[in-house]
Amino acid sequence: MRPFLIAPSILSADFARLGEDVDAVLNAGADVVHFDVMDNHYVPNLTIGPMVCKALRDYGVTADIDVHLMVKPVDRLIPDFAKAGASIITFHPEASEHLDRSLQLIKESGCKAGLVFNPGTPLHYLDHVMDKLDVILLMSVNPGFGGQSFIPSTLDKLRQVRKLIDDSGFDIRLEVDGGVKVDNIAEIAAAGADMFVAGSAIFNKPDYKAVIDEMRAELASVEA
């Protein structure tokens, strides 16, 4: 498996000083910036759009930005986020009228592409599109809010998707999002995830480096 990646969700960052907070978490050892886009339509919350992504790039953020689209419709935001500096764009398959078209649009825009599965979303959306995926993201909470508890049935789903990826032979990251903490990250990694979104677990603590170091120590026990 590839090296584990820690992706803090900036949903729990301090929006009044976002650039500084993102710099702080990257300097603390985070790998990727997870950027949650909510539209008050597909999910019951409203967050940030391409202008904020561009502002982070203009501020000097060079790390990968992982844009998690919780929006419906999907397609018209894809080129805007690509222009704004997104590295990865993921979306929820049931929010797209034309799954294959949305994936192609992301790739043509020069970004990595991924599908996101809510806890209750079936995996059959993966049929016929595995060759177009760079990331599969399993939600371990229902989308819309940070600070929720990890849903344990996600572990079985992770094991299923890990097998699908390994059997496919494609180079696809398995990302998990929601309720990831120091005390469950090892179990989640053992179930097959290799990219970990964590919002409240990191940003709600005063010392980001201490939390990320603890997460890496837990992950090291799985790698060994």
Ligand SMILES: O=C(CO)[C@@H](O)[C@H](O)COP(=O)(O)O
């Ligand atoms: O996409 C979402 C929520 O919809 C996530 O990215 C959350 O922001 C993760 O927050 P925590 O559960 O880690 O606090």
Ligand SMILES: [Fe+2]
């Ligand atoms: Fe997310």
